[in-house]
Amino acid sequence: MSALLEVSELRAAYGAVRVLHGVDFSVNEGEVVVILGANGAGKTTTLRAICGMVDAHGRVAFAGRAVLGRKPEQIAAAGVAHVPQGRGTIVDLTVVDNLRIGAYSRRDKEVDTDIERWFSVFPRLGERSGQQAGSMSGGEQQMLAIARAMMARPKLVLLDEPSLGLAPIVTQMLFRTLGDLNRDDGVSMLVVEQNANLALGIATRGYVLETGTIVTSGSAEDLAGNDEVRRAYLGI
Amino acid sequence: MSLFLTQLMNGIGNGAVYASLALALVLIYRTTGILNFAQGEMALYSTYLFWYFTDRGMPVVVAILLTMVLSFIGGAAIERVVLRPVENSSPLVLVIVTIGMFLALNSIVQVQFGADIKTNLPRAYPKHVWRPGDVQISADTLVLVGVLIVVCFVLYLLFQHTKLGLAFRAVSSNPESSRLVGVPAGRMLMLGWALAAALGALAGCLIIPTIGLQASSMQSILVFSFAAAALGGFDSPLGAVVGGLIVGVAQSLTTQYIKSLSDIVLIVPFGLILVVLMVRPQGLFGTRRVERV
Numbered sequence: 001m002s003a004l005l006e007v008s009e010l011r012a013a014y015g016a017v018r019v020l021h022g023v024d025f026s027v028n029e030g031e032v033v034v035i036l037g038a039n040g041a042g043k044t045t046t047l048r049a050i051c052g053m054v055d056a057h058g059r060v061a062f063a064g065r066a067v068l069g070r071k072p073e074q075i076a077a078a079g080v081a082h083v084p085q086g087r088g089t090i091v092d093l094t095v096v097d098n099l100r101i102g103a104y105s106r107r108d109k110e111v112d113t114d115i116e117r118w119f120s121v122f123p124r125l126g127e128r129s130g131q132q133a134g135s136m137s138g139g140e141q142q143m144l145a146i147a148r149a150m151m152a153r154p155k156l157v158l159l160d161e162p163s164l165g166l167a168p169i170v171t172q173m174l175f176r177t178l179g180d181l182n183r184d185d186g187v188s189m190l191v192v193e194q195n196a197n198l199a200l201g202i203a204t205r206g207y208v209l210e211t212g213t214i215v216t217s218g219s220a221e222d223l224a225g226n227d228e229v230r231r232a233y234l235g236i
Numbered sequence: 237m238s239l240f241l242t243q244l245m246n247g248i249g250n251g252a253v254y255a256s257l258a259l260a261l262v263l264i265y266r267t268t269g270i271l272n273f274a275q276g277e278m279a280l281y282s283t284y285l286f287w288y289f290t291d292r293g294m295p296v297v298v299a300i301l302l303t304m305v306l307s308f309i310g311g312a313a314i315e316r317v318v319l320r321p322v323e324n325s326s327p328l329v330l331v332i333v334t335i336g337m338f339l340a341l342n343s344i345v346q347v348q349f350g351a352d353i354k355t356n357l358p359r360a361y362p363k364h365v366w367r368p369g370d371v372q373i374s375a376d377t378l379v380l381v382g383v384l385i386v387v388c389f390v391l392y393l394l395f396q397h398t399k400l401g402l403a404f405r406a407v408s409s410n411p412e413s414s415r416l417v418g419v420p421a422g423r424m425l426m427l428g429w430a431l432a433a434a435l436g437a438l439a440g441c442l443i444i445p446t447i448g449l450q451a452s453s454m455q456s457i458l459v460f461s462f463a464a465a466a467l468g469g470f471d472s473p474l475g476a477v478v479g480g481l482i483v484g485v486a487q488s489l490t491t492q493y494i495k496s497l498s499d500i501v502l503i504v505p506f507g508l509i510l511v512v513l514m515v516r517p518q519g520l521f522g523t524r525r526v527e528r529v
Contacts, residue, residue: 051416076418084416092409092523093402101406104399105418152417 004029004156004188005050005080009058012042012049019045021212022058027156032182032189034199034220036233037209043192044085046209047158050190051075051082063155077105081149085160087141089148091134095125098133098144102151111151118147121177139170146174150181156188163195171195175202196233200224208233238370243492244485249377250460251484252384256439257461258468258476259387260432265470266408267428268319270330274337276458278314279436280451281341282307284349286441287357287449296360300441304434311433312426319429320422346451357445376446383442387435388477395473404428456502460487463505466512469522478520483508 005027012020019042027033037043049056052072060068067075076082081102090098099118103111119126122143128136133144142162149157159178163171179202181187193199200206206223208216216229223229257275264272272278282303289299318337322329364375395401406414407424415421444453464483468475483505491498512519 053412053416071420072412072415073418073420076416082416084413088410088413088416090406090410090413093406097402097405100399101402101414101419102417104403148417 003027003061004031004063005190006061007046007050007058010046010049010056010060011058012045012054012056014054019212020049020056023209023212023214025207025214025217027188027190028204029155029188030182030186031204032178032191032202034191034193034196034203034206035209036193036196036199036206036223036229038232039194040211041209042212043209044160047082047084047160047190047192051080051158076152079152079155080158081152081154081156082158083142083145083149083160083162085164087138087145089133089136089141089144091132093133094130095133095136095144096129098148099125099151102148103153105152114151114153118150122147139166139174142166142170142174146178150185150187154187156190159189159191159193161192161194163193163198171198175199178202194233196229239492240489241371242373243488245371245373245377247485247488248481249374249380249484250487251464251481252377252380253439253443253457253480254460254464254483255384255477255480256387256435257457258464258480259391259473260435260439261461261465262468262470262473262476263428263432263435265465267404267425268315268323268330269327270319270334271462271470272432273331273334273458274341275432275436275461276454277338277341277345278307278311278433279440280454281310281345282433282437283440283444283449283453284345284354286437287354288349290358291354291356296358300360300438303441304437307437308430308434312430314433315426315429316422319425323425342451351451354449357449359445360442380442383438384477387438388473391431391473400427459502460484460505463508465519466509467519469519471523472519472521475519475521 003026007026008024010020010023023046025033035043035046045054048054050060052067052070052075056068058068059066062078062080067078090101093101096115099115100111103114119129124140125144125147128140133141136144162174175198178189182189182202191199191203200220200223203220205219206217207214208229216223216226218226257279260275261272264270285306286299286303289302290296314337318333322333361375361379366373395405403414403419404424404427406419407421411421440454443457447453460483461480464479465476467482468479486508487501487504490504491501497503
């Protein structure tokens with residue numbers, strides 16, 4: 001297995017406030033990697049640094065090429081899709097236009113076929129294809145955000161708190177779908193999540209981030225069995 | 237009655253010009269959130285280029301097209317060079333930048349082309365007035381309305397039926413998410429300014445020959461266009477067109493029927509802006525966002 005995403009010595013700050021103090025981790029091809037951590041640990045900043053939305057230092061290599069310092073649209077075109085926190089659907093566009101824009105970097109002719117595919121994976125989106133994205137419920141918008149990310153046919157999907165603000169039953173369904181996508185399509189994923197139970201359920205490996213530093217790492221089973229992790233993030 | 241209809245037609249003709257410029261304002265507002273106070277002076281500069289070309293013997297239609305192409309490039313350049321460095325500044329800073337451009341462009345045309353009135357602008361079409369019944373319909377009105385219809389149709393095709401248009405709408409709505417799916421947001425902002433500049437150039441080339449070209453030619457037109465955009469809603473292209481026509485008609489009817497106002501025509505747009513802001517701040521067609529979280 002080769003590392004699809006290799007992050008080393010990642011440092012980032014907002015003004016004088018340092019958020020990441022040298023973070024190291026990697027995602028191998030075909031893996032789902034989860035980053036656990038409390039509010040303010042730097043999880044979102046880590047994802048935003050990878051996709052070029054915040055200034056950061058250190059080294060981020062995607063598919064063997066350094067991407068730090070490149071523009072978000074270039075990193076996206078290289079095959080990194082990002083489902084941002086709060087979903088980031090384009091609220092003024094219809095559902096189907098959101099999916100179309102997801103395929104912006106593609107040059108092939110199979111965009112419509114893919115749209116049909118995501119309508120079958122998420123039937124609710126198909127029913128609402130002509131509706132403005134902003135008028136849908138939180139769960140539907142999260143499905144749309146994931147489908148839109150997948151429209152790019154990415155090699156790696158970054159998911160930032162996909163369960164945030166959703167009903168437990170919707171969250172479970174989403175994670176089941178994410179697990180299926182990873183298994184069937186071989187899409188690698190980097191998931192940042194507070195709901196550690198669900199996230200570790202689909203993950204291969206995980207890292208624990210505390211105030212800008214990785215403090216623990218291991219396989220999903222090890223982390224789920226780790227007493228400290230259980231106390232802090234699994235609420236057991 | 238025929239007087240009323242004649243004035244109505246005149247108003248629609250003027251309204252078509254306001255609508256074109258209001259569309260330009262909307263294009264820029266939707267992409268960059270900026271009220272472009274320099275829109276009129278950008279069109280003014282374009283019209284001086286048009287005058288320069290035709291003064292040297294270029295055929296009128298060719299000169300208009302060339303002017304639009306150069307304005308398109310110029311508009312993109314303005315976004316890239318003048319606005320990009322301050323794009324994340326406060327709205328106040330952005331307004332000041334566009335007002336600065338207004339003053340700069342206004343001075344530049346006077347230095348570059350002279351401060352005298354240019355009266356020798358050629359018209360793209362013959363002067364003619366039709367008289368069905370007692371109503372008078374001038375060729376100006378027909379051409380201006382015809383051009384507006386064509387412009388609207390072209391913009392509609394561009395925005396609703398092309399990938400570029402979809403990307404443009406996506407960036408207008410949510411630049412960050414658009415960049416995350418690979419849309420080059422910066423280039424879309426340049427496109428907005430470029431289209432606005434070309435649209436302003438077209439409006440200028442058509443209307444200014446009927447009123448004479450000097451440094452102040454576009455100023456009152458811009459005020460009417462702002463009123464049109466405020467009335468229709470700054471984020472609505474449809475609103476810009478409807479607003480433009482309403483303002484044009486309101487202007488021509490007011491000056492016809494209320495003699496005391498005929499010397500202070502600008503009271504019409506300012507009055508409209510005031511009423512709209514008090515009663516329906518988002519404009520007739522503007523959207524108050526419906527968004528669930």
